[in-house]
Amino acid sequence: MKSNLQIISGKYRGKKLNLPDSARPTQNMARGALFNMLNGILDVTKPLVVWDAFAGSGAFGIECISRFNNASVVFTDNSNQSINTIKKNLMSINENARVEMIDAMSVLSKFGNTADLIFLDPPYVDFGFGALFVKKMGKIAKSGMILIWEFENIHDTPKIDESWEVLKDKTYGRARFLVLRKI
Numbered sequence: 001m002k003s004n005l006q007i008i009s010g011k012y013r014g015k016k017l018n019l020p021d022s023a024r025p026t027q028n029m030a031r032g033a034l035f036n037m038l039n040g041i042l043d044v045t046k047p048l049v050v051w052d053a054f055a056g057s058g059a060f061g062i063e064c065i066s067r068f069n070n071a072s073v074v075f076t077d078n079s080n081q082s083i084n085t086i087k088k089n090l091m092s093i094n095e096n097a098r099v100e101m102i103d104a105m106s107v108l109s110k111f112g113n114t115a116d117l118i119f120l121d122p123p124y125v126d127f128g129f130g131a132l133f134v135k136k137m138g139k140i141a142k143s144g145m146i147l148i149w150e151f152e153n154i155h156d157t158p159k160i161d162e163s164w165e166v167l168k169d170k171t172y173g174r175a176r177f178l179v180l181r182k183i
Contacts, residue, residue, distance in 0.1 A: 005059055008032045010066030017089050020081040023056045026121065026150060030172035031063060034148065037168050037179060041146060042117065044068050051076070051115040053104040053122075053133070058086035060119040065093060074111050078103045105133060113140045117148070124152040124174075131158050134180070138163035141182040149178045 005025050007015040009032070019025055026034070042048065048071040052061035061073040075086050075097065083101040090097050100107075104122075112118065118137070122130050130151055137147060138161055147164070153176040160166060160180065168179035 004028070005057060007059075007063055007066045008035065010063070010068075012062070012066035012093055015062075015066070015093070017057050017059055017062065018085050019057045020079060020085040022079065022081065023085075024124065025057050025059055026175060027173065030175050030177075031059065033170070033172055034177055035063065035067065037170065037177070038117075038146070041167060041179065041181075042068075044070065046070065047072065049114055049116045050074070051111045051118045053111075053118055053120050055086055055099075056082050056121065058089050058099075060121070061097070062089060062093065064117070065095065065097065073097050074115075075099045076102050076104050076107060076111070105129070105136075108133075108136055109140055112137050113142060115141070115145060117146045119148050119150070121150040127151055127155050127158075134158075134164070135161060138182065143182055145182040147180045147182070149180065150175055151178075152176065 005017040048068050050064045050071050050073040052075045055075040055077045058075050061075050064071045086099050153171045164180040165183055167181050170177050
């Protein structure tokens with residue numbers, strides 16, 4: 001699907017991204033604000049392992065590749081159309097990227113315990129699924145790991161267990177971002 005979605009910054013700045021038909025992408029302005037929030041939180045002097053768990057178009061992970069020279073990204077999604085879109089978006093920048101068609105919840109221990117940064121953006125109708133993902137990640141994530149949970153702003157502040165520190169809680173339009181650090 002044609003879109004106005006593009007990479008905001010870094011070596012691929014301005015690159016247009018395709019969207020799967022069913023996508024509800026994080027808009028350019030909100031994604032830019034999110035990355036501004038991450039300045040000072042992430043240590044980008046070291047290799048950065050990123051998991052774009054419900055990748056959709058892959059915009060978040062591709063933005064990481066564009067901005068951080070030392071980022072390696074895993075994209076997962078359970079939609080064939082999303083996986084094909086991510087692969088298409090990666091064609092010209094296929095560096096440090098791995099794409100798997102799989103349900104993110106089924107690979108928590110495979111990707112979650114090695115990730116430095118996880119972007120969690122399940123469908124907005126599945127708020128409870130996001131909460132369950134955060135709860136399960138709290139049991140296996142390494143200390144210091146950053147998890148960004150995007151959900152629709154109509155929801156009350158979710159209960160986050162004591163294994164997480166809430167670093168940021170910001171709303172941009174329909175999207176609300178919780179930036180969490182594993183204690």
